[in-house]
Amino acid sequence: MDFLTYLPQLFTSGITIGAIYALVALGFVTISRASQIINFAQGEFVMLGGVTTFFLLKEVSLPYPLAALIAISMVILIGFVMHVLVVYPLRKASILILLMATLGASIFLSSTSGLVFGTLPKALPPFSSEQPLHFWGISILPQSVWVLLSTFILLIFLYLLSHRTLLGKAMEASSTDPLGADLLGISRNLMVFLAFGVSAGVGAFAGILITPIFFTSYSSGTLLGLKGFVGAVLGGWGKSSGAILGGFVLGIVESLSLAFIPSGYKDAVAFIILLLILYFRPKGILGSPFIDSRRW
Amino acid sequence: MVDKTKKEFRKRDLFYLVPLWLLSLIAPDPYLYHKKEFKKKDLFYLGAIGLAPLIWSDPHFNHLMVLAGIYAILALGLSLFMGYAGQISLGHAAFFGIGAYTTAILTTRYALPTFVVFWASAVSAAAMAYLIGRPILKLKGYFLALATLGFGEIFLVIVRESTHLTGGVIGIFGIPWFSIMGFSFDTYLKQYYLVWGVLIGLFVFSKNLVRSKIGRALLAVAASEDAASSVGINVPRIKLEIFVLGAAYAGMAGSLFACVMSIANPEAFSLGLTVLIVMMVILGGMGNLYGPVAGAILLSWLMDILSKYQEYSLPIYGVILILLLLFFPDGIGARLNVRVIYLIGYWAKKKKRDRGKL
Numbered sequence: 001m002d003f004l005t006y007l008p009q010l011f012t013s014g015i016t017i018g019a020i021y022a023l024v025a026l027g028f029v030t031i032s033r034a035s036q037i038i039n040f041a042q043g044e045f046v047m048l049g050g051v052t053t054f055f056l057l058k059e060v061s062l063p064y065p066l067a068a069l070i071a072i073s074m075v076i077l078i079g080f081v082m083h084v085l086v087v088y089p090l091r092k093a094s095i096l097i098l099l100m101a102t103l104g105a106s107i108f109l110s111s112t113s114g115l116v117f118g119t120l121p122k123a124l125p126p127f128s129s130e131q132p133l134h135f136w137g138i139s140i141l142p143q144s145v146w147v148l149l150s151t152f153i154l155l156i157f158l159y160l161l162s163h164r165t166l167l168g169k170a171m172e173a174s175s176t177d178p179l180g181a182d183l184l185g186i187s188r189n190l191m192v193f194l195a196f197g198v199s200a201g202v203g204a205f206a207g208i209l210i211t212p213i214f215f216t217s218y219s220s221g222t223l224l225g226l227k228g229f230v231g232a233v234l235g236g237w238g239k240s241s242g243a244i245l246g247g248f249v250l251g252i253v254e255s256l257s258l259a260f261i262p263s264g265y266k267d268a269v270a271f272i273i274l275l276l277i278l279y280f281r282p283k284g285i286l287g288s289p290f291i292d293s294r295r296w
Numbered sequence: 297m298v299d300k301t302k303k304e305f306r307k308r309d310l311f312y313l314v315p316l317w318l319l320s321l322i323a324p325d326p327y328l329y330h331k332k333e334f335k336k337k338d339l340f341y342l343g344a345i346g347l348a349p350l351i352w353s354d355p356h357f358n359h360l361m362v363l364a365g366i367y368a369i370l371a372l373g374l375s376l377f378m379g380y381a382g383q384i385s386l387g388h389a390a391f392f393g394i395g396a397y398t399t400a401i402l403t404t405r406y407a408l409p410t411f412v413v414f415w416a417s418a419v420s421a422a423a424m425a426y427l428i429g430r431p432i433l434k435l436k437g438y439f440l441a442l443a444t445l446g447f448g449e450i451f452l453v454i455v456r457e458s459t460h461l462t463g464g465v466i467g468i469f470g471i472p473w474f475s476i477m478g479f480s481f482d483t484y485l486k487q488y489y490l491v492w493g494v495l496i497g498l499f500v501f502s503k504n505l506v507r508s509k510i511g512r513a514l515l516a517v518a519a520s521e522d523a524a525s526s527v528g529i530n531v532p533r534i535k536l537e538i539f540v541l542g543a544a545y546a547g548m549a550g551s552l553f554a555c556v557m558s559i560a561n562p563e564a565f566s567l568g569l570t571v572l573i574v575m576m577v578i579l580g581g582m583g584n585l586y587g588p589v590a591g592a593i594l595l596s597w598l599m600d601i602l603s604k605y606q607e608y609s610l611p612i613y614g615v616i617l618i619l620l621l622l623f624f625p626d627g628i629g630a631r632l633n634v635r636v637i638y639l640i641g642y643w644a645k646k647k648k649r650d651r652g653k654l
Contacts, residue, residue: 108614
């Protein structure tokens with residue numbers, strides 16, 4: 001019964017990577033709720049977060065928290081710049097044009113990062129010790145605990161931001177009822193601008209969390225972004241709670257699939273899930289405000 | 297007033313009249329447009345395609361144009377699906393890859409003649425498109441784009457992992473040249489005529505298709521699916537048909553690609569290729585068959601120039617992509633036609649029109 005012994009192990013690592021997918025999915029949903037745009041460069045924000053922190057830590061030798069903070073603010077700035085230069089001028093273009101423009105931005109960001117920070121895969125040191133903790137025969141990396149804890153804190157922070165502050169409430173209003181928000185004098189363009197900042201920040205945060213566990217190279221952002229999107233569709237497109245749930249489910253399923261199929265096929269699992277969910281239940285697990293079963 | 301227009305011939309007029317006349321051959325003249333089926337423009341293009349490799353007999357140029365022709369076949373198929381039927385597909389590179397791998401496996405393992413394998417590639421890509429298209433095509437917009445993208449990624453993973461069949465990341469080497477009845481297309485010049493011959497054949501086919509009942513139905517589907525189904529068009533079926541046709545084009549292009557490059561490896565069929573083809577269709581202008589061909593030539597040429605800058609090529613490519621989308625969101629042709637070429641074409645034919653010839 002070797003098989004059953006490492007299932008719990010796979011489960012815990014699935015939850016860890018699921019937390020990352022959940023954050024990426026949350027970034028997708030934040031932008032798409034504000035503006036009906038799918039930002040394909042979301043995965044690049046994650047990559048940039050990890051790579052920039054590595055650069056600040058190793059080359060500039062700043063202390064860890066400061067490096068992380070500066071990296072997150074830089075990526076938020078990149079998110080803002082991307083909105084101003086790419087998405088805002090194209091806000092009235094068709095879906096296809098926007099999609100291609102964000103893909104172009106994604107190509108630019110990933111290749112520029114390869115140029116500036118080097119193409120070698122990078123790994124940050126873990127936040128605390130590297131000794132795995134043991135519970136009932138399962139060994140857990142301390143970094144996994146850090147990932148879950150930080151994700152939890154970030155989610156609470158985002159919840160408070162969107163439900164307890166005036167700006168957050170304005171963003172919430174603009175995404176729930178764009179016309180009503182317009183009538184109340186909330187600038188929708190400003191809200192989309194802020195949504196890009198928030199999603200870039202969340203992405204960079206996820207990148208910093210993941211880099212100590214998995215190697216991050218300049219090209220790893222695209223796949224991570226796509227999987228985050230699959231998570232968002234899986235949980236229910238357009239719902240923050242759906243994105244978080246979908247991310248975790250995707251991470252766990254993907255990790256558990258390692259017990260049944262060769263590890264090389266792991267990347268295909270997410271996309272097979274995407275095809276299945278789009279075919280059988282396009283609304284996702286929790287249902288989606290944007291998709292009713294008739295139209296999609 | 298009359299005297300002013302009837303000036304005597306001056307030699308310096310040739311400086312602008314000759315380029316203007318040449319441009320007027322390319323530029324669509326709105327007054328002439330509906331009158332003739334086979335236009336002077338087409339003859340000009342045909343002559344240009346036939347003569348270009350003889351005038352620039354540079355092997356590099358020929359090779360570039362071979363690649364451009366292959367991409368043009370690919371973009372032509374995608375243009376039928378995106379430009380006419382109004383759908384989005386980001387998985388076209390996978391069909392290209394299926395065609396290439398079918399050719400690679402059948403020629404290297406079973407030593408079948410390339411002419412047979414060419415059709416087998418088209419059929420296998422079309423069959424795959426039929427299988428995947430039936431469930432996927434009921435989706436719309438972003439979700440269709442994502443589903444096709446997912447299909448492309450699954451294809452890449454399978455190709456990388458099933459090493460015994462596809463050779464994994466290394467790929468398959470030593471694919472023979474394309475040959476018909478003993479005549480082998482072994483130089484760039486011969487390949488040029490092969491690829492562009494196939495392209496012209498498919499182009500004429502597409503042009504007839506677009507003007508047929510199916511083409512009209514496609515335009516109706518692109519405008520509104522509900523309205524199309526209410527006038528008796530079987531919307532899912534016609535979308536599936538055009539998807540399968542586009543995939544068959546891609547399969548043929550893939551087969552030619554494998555024969556020309558004599559190698560098939562997964563890196564050639566990644567997301568980057570999909571972005572490139574979709575850009576060709578967008579830049580050429582949606583709903584226009586000349587567009588994808590022009591876009592293919594333009595972008596292949598651009599990629600060739602960019603490859604000189606080595607590691608800077610991808611960032612520059614990304615920036616150019618965004619700039620092109622910002623300034624020409626509905627195709628380079630569309631804006632240039634309206635602003636510049638239209639004006640010049642009008643100007644050059646003004647005299648003729650004034651005399652009442654047209």
